[in-house]
Amino acid sequence: MANHLFKTNIHCNSCIAKVSPALNKSLEIEHWEVDTESDEKILTVETSLTAREIETIIQTLGYQCEEIIK
Amino acid sequence: MNTIKRIIPVSGMTCASCVSGIEKEVGKMKGVVNVAANLAENTVLIEFEDETTKLSDISKKIKDIGYTPLEDDAQGNNSINHRKNELKQLQKRLIFASILAIPVFIQGMFFHHYHNLAYFSFVLTFVLMIFPGRRFYTSAWRQALKGRSTMDTLVALSTGVAFVFSSFSLLNPSFFIEKGLMPAVYFESSAIIIAFILLGKFLEEKAKTKSALAIHLLMDLQPRQLTVVRNNEEITIGVDEVKLYDRVRIKPSDRIPVDGKVISGQSWVDESMFSGEVLPVKKEKGQEVKAGTQNQQGSLLILAEHTGDDTHLAHIVRIIREAQASKAPIQKLADKISAWFVPVVILLAVITFGLWLAIGGLEHLNHAILSMVSVLIIACPCALGLATPAAIMSGINRAALEGILIKDASNLEMAARINKLFIDKTGTLTFGMPTLTKEEWWTDDQLAFKHVVAAMERLSEHPLSTAIVDFYKDFGQQLEIENFEAIPGMGISGSYQGKRYFIGSNRLLINNNITIDTSKTGTDYGLSEVYFSDESKCLARFLINDPVKPEAKSVVEQLNEFNIEIEILSGDKESAVMRIANECNITAWHSELLPEDKHQIIKESQGKNSITAMVGDGINDAAALAEANVSIAMGHGSDIAMETAGITLMGADLLQIPKAIKISKRTLSIIQQNLFWAFFYNIICLPLAAGLLYPFGGWLLSPMIAGAAMAFSSVSVVSNSLRLKFIKL
Numbered sequence: 076m077a078n079h080l081f082k083t084n085i086h087c088n089s090c091i092a093k094v095s096p097a098l099n100k101s102l103e104i105e106h107w108e109v110d111t112e113s114d115e116k117i118l119t120v121e122t123s124l125t126a127r128e129i130e131t132i133i134q135t136l137g138y139q140c141e142e143i144i145k
Numbered sequence: 146m147n148t149i150k151r152i153i154p155v156s157g158m159t160c161a162s163c164v165s166g167i168e169k170e171v172g173k174m175k176g177v178v179n180v181a182a183n184l185a186e187n188t189v190l191i192e193f194e195d196e197t198t199k200l201s202d203i204s205k206k207i208k209d210i211g212y213t214p215l216e217d218d219a220q221g222n223n224s225i226n227h228r229k230n231e232l233k234q235l236q237k238r239l240i241f242a243s244i245l246a247i248p249v250f251i252q253g254m255f256f257h258h259y260h261n262l263a264y265f266s267f268v269l270t271f272v273l274m275i276f277p278g279r280r281f282y283t284s285a286w287r288q289a290l291k292g293r294s295t296m297d298t299l300v301a302l303s304t305g306v307a308f309v310f311s312s313f314s315l316l317n318p319s320f321f322i323e324k325g326l327m328p329a330v331y332f333e334s335s336a337i338i339i340a341f342i343l344l345g346k347f348l349e350e351k352a353k354t355k356s357a358l359a360i361h362l363l364m365d366l367q368p369r370q371l372t373v374v375r376n377n378e379e380i381t382i383g384v385d386e387v388k389l390y391d392r393v394r395i396k397p398s399d400r401i402p403v404d405g406k407v408i409s410g411q412s413w414v415d416e417s418m419f420s421g422e423v424l425p426v427k428k429e430k431g432q433e434v435k436a437g438t439q440n441q442q443g444s445l446l447i448l449a450e451h452t453g454d455d456t457h458l459a460h461i462v463r464i465i466r467e468a469q470a471s472k473a474p475i476q477k478l479a480d481k482i483s484a485w486f487v488p489v490v491i492l493l494a495v496i497t498f499g500l501w502l503a504i505g506g507l508e509h510l511n512h513a514i515l516s517m518v519s520v521l522i523i524a525c526p527c528a529l530g531l532a533t534p535a536a537i538m539s540g541i542n543r544a545a546l547e548g549i550l551i552k553d554a555s556n557l558e559m560a561a562r563i564n565k566l567f568i569d570k571t572g573t574l575t576f577g578m579p580t581l582t583k584e585e586w587w588t589d590d591q592l593a594f595k596h597v598v599a600a601m602e603r604l605s606e607h608p609l610s611t612a613i614v615d616f617y618k619d620f621g622q623q624l625e626i627e628n629f630e631a632i633p634g635m636g637i638s639g640s641y642q643g644k645r646y647f648i649g650s651n652r653l654l655i656n657n658n659i660t661i662d663t664s665k666t667g668t669d670y671g672l673s674e675v676y677f678s679d680e681s682k683c684l685a686r687f688l689i690n691d692p693v694k695p696e697a698k699s700v701v702e703q704l705n706e707f708n709i710e711i712e713i714l715s716g717d718k719e720s721a722v723m724r725i726a727n728e729c730n731i732t733a734w735h736s737e738l739l740p741e742d743k744h745q746i747i748k749e750s751q752g753k754n755s756i757t758a759m760v761g762d763g764i765n766d767a768a769a770l771a772e773a774n775v776s777i778a779m780g781h782g783s784d785i786a787m788e789t790a791g792i793t794l795m796g797a798d799l800l801q802i803p804k805a806i807k808i809s810k811r812t813l814s815i816i817q818q819n820l821f822w823a824f825f826y827n828i829i830c831l832p833l834a835a836g837l838l839y840p841f842g843g844w845l846l847s848p849m850i851a852g853a854a855m856a857f858s859s860v861s862v863v864s865n866s867l868r869l870k871f872i873k874l
Contacts, residue, residue: 091376096390099448102408102431108377 076105079126080143081118083133085109090138097132104129117143148178151200152470153189154224156231157212157284158182159346160296161530165484166288170210171203181472185353185534185863187228189214190470211287228354235350239343242277245269246336250849253333263315266332270308278304278339294487296525300342302491303521304335307848310514311335329511331518331848338522338852345856349531352863353538363545364462366418366437371402374446387452395445401434404451412443418548419457420796464552464788465545469538473554475816476533479823490524497835512836515848519834523851524827528858532819535866540812543869548795549805556791559775560809562756563709566802567747567769569761570715570725571673571691573779574799577608577762579673579691581616586685587665594684598677600624601639601648605631609675612689613648634716634739636675647678650718652737654678671724673717696799697729703803707810714743714759714769743769760802777802804874811872819862826858 085094091109098107098120106121118140120129126142133140158164164182167189171180176197181190191203204214215227249266256262274282285301288294311330314321318328372381372394379394384402387393393403401414413425416438420426425441428434434447436456453459494517501513537554544551551557571577588594599621602610626639635656636649647653654661654676661676661683670688677685704711713734715722722736735746743759747769750757759766759773770776770790778790779797794801834851838844 095375096388099390099392102406102448105409106377 076121076123079120079122079129081120081126081129081133082115082139082141082143083109083118084139085116085118085133086111094133094136094138097136101132115143147195148192149195150190150192150467152466153191153200153204153207154187154215154227155182155189155207155212156187156215156227158184158187159284160184160525160527161480162293162295162484162487163212164530165480166293166295167207167210167212168480169484171206174198174203174206177203181470183470183472183534183538184530185538185866186466186470187353188224188466188470190467211284211291225358228350232347232350232354235343235347238277239340239347242273242336242340242343245273245277246333246340249273249336250333253331257330263330263332266330266336267312267315270311270332270336273336273339274304274308277343281339281342294491296487296527298487299490299521299525300338302494303518303848304338306514306521307331307334307338307518324507326508326510331515334515334518334848334852337849338518341849341852341856345527345859348860349863352860352867353535355867363437363458363465366400367456367458368400368402372396373449385453387449389449389452391449393447393449395434395440395447397440397442397444399440401436401438401440401447403436403447403449404456405434405447405449407432407434408446408448410443410445412445413441415439415441418795461550464550465541468541468551468553468557471537471553471555473533473537473558473816475558475813475820476554479529479533479820482529486524486529490521493524493831493835494520501836512839512845515845516834516836518848519846519851520831522848523830523834523846523855525855527855528823528826528862529820531859531862532823533816535863536812536815536819536869539866539869540808540815543872544805544808547801547804547808547874549801549808550793550795551805551809552788552791552793556775557809557812559756560758560792560806561813563707563758563775563806565710565712565750565755566704566758566760567712567714567743567750567773568731568759569766570713570717570722571608572762573760574697574713574725574729575691575693576797577691579608579612579689581612581687582672582690583670583688584616584685585665585688587662588684591685594677596621596624597626597641597646598648598685600626600641601629601637601646604629604639605637607631607637608691609673609689610637610648612691613675613687616687645680648675650674650716650737651676654683659683671720673721693725693728694797694799700799700803701730704806707803707806709758709806710755712746714738714746714766716740740766740768744772747772777805807874808869808872812869815866815869819865822865823858823862826854830854 085091098104101124103124104120104122108119110117122129130140130142164184167182168180171177171191176194177191178194179192183190189207193203207214215224249269252262252266281297281300284297288298311332314328315330321328367384369384370381371384371387372379373387373391374394387403392408395401407428407430409430411429414428414434415425416435418437419435428445435458437458497520498513498517501509501516505512537557540557541551568574595617599614599617602613603621604626624641626641629637629639631637632649632653635653636647638645638647647657651661659678659682673689673691675687675689676683701711711731713722713726713731715734715736716738717736719736722734726734743766747757747759751774757773758775758777759769760777760779761770762779770778775792776790777792777794779794792805794805834846836845
């Protein structure tokens, strides 16, 4: 299980509602949240999936998503 | 063609004539395949083609005929609330009517010589008729405009005739005196008839509502509120606001609100309502949980995959409701008769009136009027309309509370008549959790082949496969099997490294021209045998034991008491089936059957005029189940199995089988009692009401007694049906 941070353009509640099902559905995602207050709209995901896989999930839904390498 | 089924709650139905009226009119609509109006449930069950007809059109039609269709959800929340309201209304009307009717009755019985007091009764009766009694007249009028008649017609006519006649006598006594007749008033008849009928309706509604509520309680197992985690925030919302794929937090001792999968956490969940298994089941990541089950001490985070009307629980409730609204074949006769009842009764009443005047002359005008009123009132077909549905509702209810889902009324009726029962062996008579007890290898390279066996069996869902997989847990994890194929009733085959392998019954090997060296397989333990072979020779034999359920023997005894013959149908070999049959005291069995053989045996048996039941676990027996008169599916009832099986038994307890049959038998006998009393009562009472006994001692049935008798005939039919709630099983 690792924590990944992503820069996204998920900026409002309706965007969150759009990405929720896909993130909720994966049993490999233990926990996720989007900080819509932050400038970079940071998505934090605690998961056993790779960062690339998370990016794909979000990008398929039509949002930008890019891992922030710490 | 796609048809869908819907239940529409309808208010305003009062008797068997309403039922046949709605069925006839709606049945004529294009695209409507099936209509069943149910007086006990106050619902109309409709099956219609989605493309040609809209539900709103059907609702509109029902409204046009003069009844009120109600909006409803799958659980029937609205109809329940509506019913409770109706009951309250009815209670108010009853109290109001009684307060008015009692003084009228006292005046009529004890003070009828005080002419002035009769004015008082006139006023009270009039008020009674236009307030608490109004619905009888408005409904009768609405029906009359459409050229139809119902029970309301009879009530309206009888009380109306008595009232008009009495008012005329009161206000115009000279008309009678001039003709040498005593003017007489019968306000008490009108008043008491209305009061009694309202009382009867009230008691009947009360009993019906109680029964409907019992099923509703099931739905209450689903919590009204739940906590979802949305973007890392926990919010408590109503159960109807939850969205598909929400993550739902389950706290200790919560009930699970939706169907879904565990994402994280660990707990034990009591699923006894679905499985019959009293011990809680461990739940952790990836496992499924069902709405309505009871979480124990742990916490879970689950993914909502089915919500609201789509949960397993909601499906069960819907099936029960549809079953209750369905119509038993036995009822068709009653419906046919009651459609003619009202017009015939009106005709009889007129004939009665005519005969009195023709035989007795004008001085018997009073008797003629009274007899006509009595005939009209006593012949109300409401008991007839309730006789079957009230019993069906009660029976299906009781079965549901015992964990037995009966799909519809015809299955209930059929189950009572079963005289031959075929039962599957594995997983039905036995636990279906076979364990490998002995392995025999005829090759030197056991280790390599064990990996192949384990890998192939992992791809199969057959219970015998599970036993082998359990035994070879650590083998074949990484092996890729190609061209996997399941051969129903025989086994499986697949390729590994270009070589083809078979696992299954000896028949599978024979079919593939592989010989089994009988000198090696000499001993027959009467256990299930599974063979493993490559393309040319048999490599191993596995002996698998599946213990018989402990209750099997007593179930066989009970079924024999019902004069039901039992035969085992099994795909397993002769000796294994025989061993199980002996253990359960079953004298007839068929072994080494393919699914189509099972189907054929049932078909043949039906040709011999027996009513057959097939008990099985679903998939393997699908064809046989479909062919039997009554299909009984055991086990954890998937939604599809529930839809197709006539009877679904929750859990794996065989004792449910005789229980289901017993409930069906009792329900059928109560229907017969009800129908007998409803008919008998009408046939006996009609001539009495007409005044047949008058020439012998001047005995005449008072319209008030007729009203009371008529009210209590419906009440007695409903209470007789409610006995099903308490019968011992």
